[in-house]
Amino acid sequence: MGSKTRTPPTKLSLLLFLAIFVSSSQADYQQKETNMTLYFQDFSGGPNATVAIVTGIPGKVWSFFSFGTIFVTDDKITAGPERNSPEVGRGQGIYVTSSLDGANTHVLFSIVFTNKEYNGSTLEIQGRSIQLASVRESSVVGGTGNFRLAKGIATFETIYYDATIFYSIIRCNVTVLHI
Numbered sequence: 206m207g208s209k210t211r212t213p214p215t216k217l218s219l220l221l222f223l224a225i226f227v228s229s230s231q232a233d234y235q236q237k238e239t240n241m242t243l244y245f246q247d248f249s250g251g252p253n254a255t256v257a258i259v260t261g262i263p264g265k266v267w268s269f270f271s272f273g274t275i276f277v278t279d280d281k282i283t284a285g286p287e288r289n290s291p292e293v294g295r296g297q298g299i300y301v302t303s304s305l306d307g308a309n310t311h312v313l314f315s316i317v318f319t320n321k322e323y324n325g326s327t328l329e330i331q332g333r334s335i336q337l338a339s340v341r342e343s344s345v346v347g348g349t350g351n352f353r354l355a356k357g358i359a360t361f362e363t364i365y366y367d368a369t370i371f372y373s374i375i376r377c378n379v380t381v382l383h384i
């Protein structure tokens with residue numbers, strides 16, 4: 206009778222052994238840390254706009270500060286702040302104004318590297334961004350290529366704005382752990 210409820214000790218210890226083995230083998234990845242500063246060349250209007258409205262809530266105003274407005278973006282990313290600085294990648298994805306009061310946007314985009322060093326690799330940026338904050342912080346939730354299993358943070362600061370041509374230069378600092 207008593208033996209019915211006893212767990213066979215060999216099976217249990219095998220399970221424990223496997224669990225320990227699996228978790229320790231994951232920790233064996235050599236984790237690297239990469240810091241970089243990039244510049245987004247952003248045109249929110251004009252003939253060569255790199256940010257455009259896709260849609261919004263029917264019957265409501267569609268804008269950066271209107272809940273529900275969806276944008277698509279493909280900004281040139283450069284090594285230096287100057288407009289003609291060499292391209293190192295593209296910032297491709299979507300933004301959705303996601304707070305009812307219009308203050309926050311949800312950003313969801315890839316940094317797609319096109320430079321020699323990281324060509325074809327990506328970093329995935331996602332999270333809430335407080336649109337008018339001087340420093341906006343978002344998560345790096347993943348990556349590919351050189352940045353597999355990436356996790357980290359990215360800050361965004363608008364360091365130049367020319368309203369006449371809808372042009373902003375946005376500095377992006379990335380700190381990322383990856384394999």
Ligand SMILES: *[C@@H]1O[C@H](CO)[C@@H](O)[C@H](O)[C@H]1NC(C)=O
Pocket residue numbers: 238239240380
């Ligand atoms: C990256 O930046 C962080 C935060 O500023 C710093 O603590 C770290 O030492 C830097 N790592 C490298 C590899 O430069």
Ligand SMILES: *[C@@H]1O[C@H](CO)[C@@H](O)[C@H](O)[C@H]1NC(C)=O
Pocket residue numbers: 251252253
């Ligand atoms: C838009 O892009 C075209 C093609 O690259 C260029 O000739 C034109 O000068 C640009 N216009 C502005 C306002 O930057």
Ligand SMILES: *[C@@H]1O[C@H](CO)[C@@H](O)[C@H](O)[C@H]1NC(C)=O
Pocket residue numbers: 319320321324325
């Ligand atoms: C990046 O890769 C693409 C596609 O493989 C290639 O056409 C391009 O020349 C590469 N760029 C650099 C800078 O190596």
Ligand SMILES: *[C@@H]1O[C@H](CO)[C@@H](O)[C@H](O)[C@H]1NC(C)=O
Pocket residue numbers: 242340360362377378
């Ligand atoms: C981003 O990095 C630059 C140096 O490359 C530094 O001057 C700036 O303060 C950093 N911004 C943030 C928000 O950490």
